[in-house]
Amino acid sequence: SPMLNDLTLSGYIQQHCNESMEKSLLAERHPLWTRSCPELKDIDFIRLGLLRCISAVDSGRHFLQNNEEIYGHLLPHSTYFKSLKSHRRTLMLEALEQQSYQLHAETLLSQGIDYIKAFPELDEYTVEAADGHFIDHACHTEKNSHGKVYAAGSIYALNLRNGLLRFLCLVTNGTQRHQEIPRLRGHIEKQNKGNNTSHKHLYVYDKAVTDYTWWDQQKRHANFMISMLKENSVATRVE
Numbered sequence: 001s002p003m004l005n006d007l008t009l010s011g012y013i014q015q016h017c018n019e020s021m022e023k024s025l026l027a028e029r030h031p032l033w034t035r036s037c038p039e040l041k042d043i044d045f046i047r048l049g050l051l052r053c054i055s056a057v058d059s060g061r062h063f064l065q066n067n068e069e070i071y072g073h074l075l076p077h078s079t080y081f082k083s084l085k086s087h088r089r090t091l092m093l094e095a096l097e098q099q100s101y102q103l104h105a106e107t108l109l110s111q112g113i114d115y116i117k118a119f120p121e122l123d124e125y126t127v128e129a130a131d132g133h134f135i136d137h138a139c140h141t142e143k144n145s146h147g148k149v150y151a152a153g154s155i156y157a158l159n160l161r162n163g164l165l166r167f168l169c170l171v172t173n174g175t176q177r178h179q180e181i182p183r184l185r186g187h188i189e190k191q192n193k194g195n196n197t198s199h200k201h202l203y204v205y206d207k208a209v210t211d212y213t214w215w216d217q218q219k220r221h222a223n224f225m226i227s228m229l230k231e232n233s234v235a236t237r238v239e
Helices: 009-027 042-054 060-071 077-084 087-110 180-194 212-221
Strands: 125-135 152-159 165-172 200-204 223-226
Touching (some): 009 042, 009 087, 042 060, 042 087, 060 077, 087 165, 180 212
Parallel strands (some): 125 200, 200 223
Antiparallel strands (some): 125 152, 152 165
C-alpha cells in the first residue's frame, strides 16, 4: 500500500511489532506474560532481537556496541543479557510470533500468493516442509556432567503455500544430546491437544520421519506426512 511504501524498514518493523503485540494481547483473556519493564520494554526487546538477526556482528556485546554507535541506543549489557534468559519474555515471544506469522500470511494471501494453487485438493491443508538445523553451540553454553557440549539445533518449517519460514520447535540448546524426530513428534502431539482437528496438516520431511504406526495414529488429528521411500520399504499403490 502507499502508506507502507512511505515507511523505512525500521519504521515498518516497529509498526509490525506494535500490531502483532496488540493482537497478542487481544488473543488471550488474561495473558500471563504481560508486565511493565521500563528498563527494556517488550517492544524494544523484540525490535532489538530482529536487529540482532540482521546485523553483521560477531557477538551480543558487539551488537550492543554497534547499536549504540549507529542508532544511539545505550543499553546496559546486564539488562540485555538478563532479558534473554527471561521465561516471561519467552512466553511473550511465542504469543507474538503466532500473530506476526498470521499477519504476514494474510498480507501474502491478499497479494494473491499461493504457490500450490495448482493442487486444489490441498486447499484444506497447511503444507509445511520441515527439517532440523544445527549450529555450533554458544561459547558460554554450560557443559553437562560429563564435561560435554553439543551442537545446538531446532526444527524449522517452510510454508509451501506462501513461502514463510518459521521456528517449529527446539531440539537442543547444546547442553544435552537430543534426537530430532522424537522432538518433532512431541511438538505435534502437544499441538494436537489445542488444535482444531478439522484443520488438516501435511508435513514434508526426509526419510528419518517414517514411522507407519505413529503416523497412522495421527490421522485422527488430521496430521499427514509425505516423504521419500526408505530403501527397504514396499510401496502400495492406492487409486
